[in-house]
Amino acid sequence: MQSVLFQNAVIYYFSGTGNARFAAEEISRNLKSEGLECEVLNIADKALEVEKPGRNTLLGFCYPTHGFNVPPIVLKFLSFFPKGQSKVFILNTRAGMKMYKLHTPGLGGIALWLPALILWLKGYRIFGFRPLDMPSNWIPIHPGIREKVILSIKAHCTKTLRGFSVKIVNGKKVLNGLIWLPLDLMVAPIALGYYFYGRFGLSKTFFANYRCNNCNLCIEKCPVGAIKSINNRPFWTYKCESCMQCMNICPHRAIETSHTYTFIVWWTAWVILPVVLPDLMIKSGLMTEEFYNRHYDIFYNLILYVVGIAFIFGVYRIVHFLLGSKTFNKVMTFFSFTHFRFWRRYNFLRIFKKNPEITK
Ligand SMILES: Cc1cc2nc3c(=O)[nH]c(=O)nc-3n(C[C@H](O)[C@H](O)[C@H](O)COP(=O)(O)O)c2cc1C
Secondary structure, three states: OOOOOOOEEEEEEOOOOOHHHHHHHHHHHHHHHOOOOEEEEEOOOOOOOOOOOOOOEEEEEEEEOEOOEOOHHHHHHHHOOOOOOOEEEEEEEEEEEEEOOEEEOOOOOOOOHHHHHHHHHOOOEEEEEEEEEEEOOOOOOOOOOOHHHHHHHHHHHHHHHHHHHHHHHOOOOEOHHHHHHHHHHHHHHHHHHHHHHHHHHHHHHEEEOOOOOOOOHHHHHOOOOOEEEEOOEEEEOOOOOOOOHHHHHOOOOOEEEOHHHHHHHHHHHHHHHHHHHHHHHHHOOOOOHHHHHHOHHHHHHHHHHHHHHHHHHHHHHHHHHHOOOHHHHHHHHHOOHHHOOOOOOOOHHHHHHHOHHHHO
């Protein structure tokens, strides 16, 4: 039966490890079963050509939450998206978990609100606005979730997506993202900190261990083209969005986050440098103690945000060079939690394909 409200649907998605892609494809499947033609398009696809949506097109955006915010690639895409008047749904996937029998939610911050504002300013009508708690993929922070739990969360989300799609296609607004406003507002400042600062530091925590055989899969598949090969080893540039695709698809489990290295470098950048640098400058006569005390806030923030990040980038470059030594590489790997067997990777689509019965 053809939908009376919409002529067709177009869903744009961005996904690091498959969650948002799953949501987009599942909604598309549901819309098709309700008689609506639907196209699913990947924002990271370089050949993607965006057309201005017709007034009766149902438009959708699905993407993960990164640091209580929208991934930069999605934000850029939305900023350049043509103006229009059609109805839009926005869905951000968050870090869902399961404790005992309870599915626990993630927290979106401004990840729904900012795109909604941009699209509203462009003339679109927000029709669907909800988060979806898919399994957390933030594996530098915690080991990948067990397969059994992933499948349970997925089954739960499949039902949620079915209800969401049916309501939307039948002209009912779904705005349950609104109930998160108080909590989202509380973490909004962190979202800004992550966007303008934190993500650059995170991108410098990845390295390839001695098992890397230069297959270049991570470089080829990186959705934002952030990984380069330097000295025959992957090098993560500041463009990295920490989407976790590389770490999860590496067939040799060769990509690690070095926790010890990260702790030492971040601690030096953010605790040691703000104390030691001014002291050195005063002792060498570059400035007086009185001048420093008068401009303490400026100095502190300058060292923290400008010198700190330059230091992290510089040290990463040196460490990347040293990783060419097998001994150094082994030491770095040994001090990374991610090299332990129990520190599972997360690849939702692979697990999904392995269990075709649950795709129905
Ligand atoms: C760098 C990074 C930051 C994240 N930040 C958040 C967050 O602030 N809130 C949240 O609920 N989940 C967060 N997550 C979890 C992901 O948003 C979540 O697992 C999502 O479903 C992944 O979708 P994808 O597989 O399509 O990339 C983060 C994940 C990563 C890798």
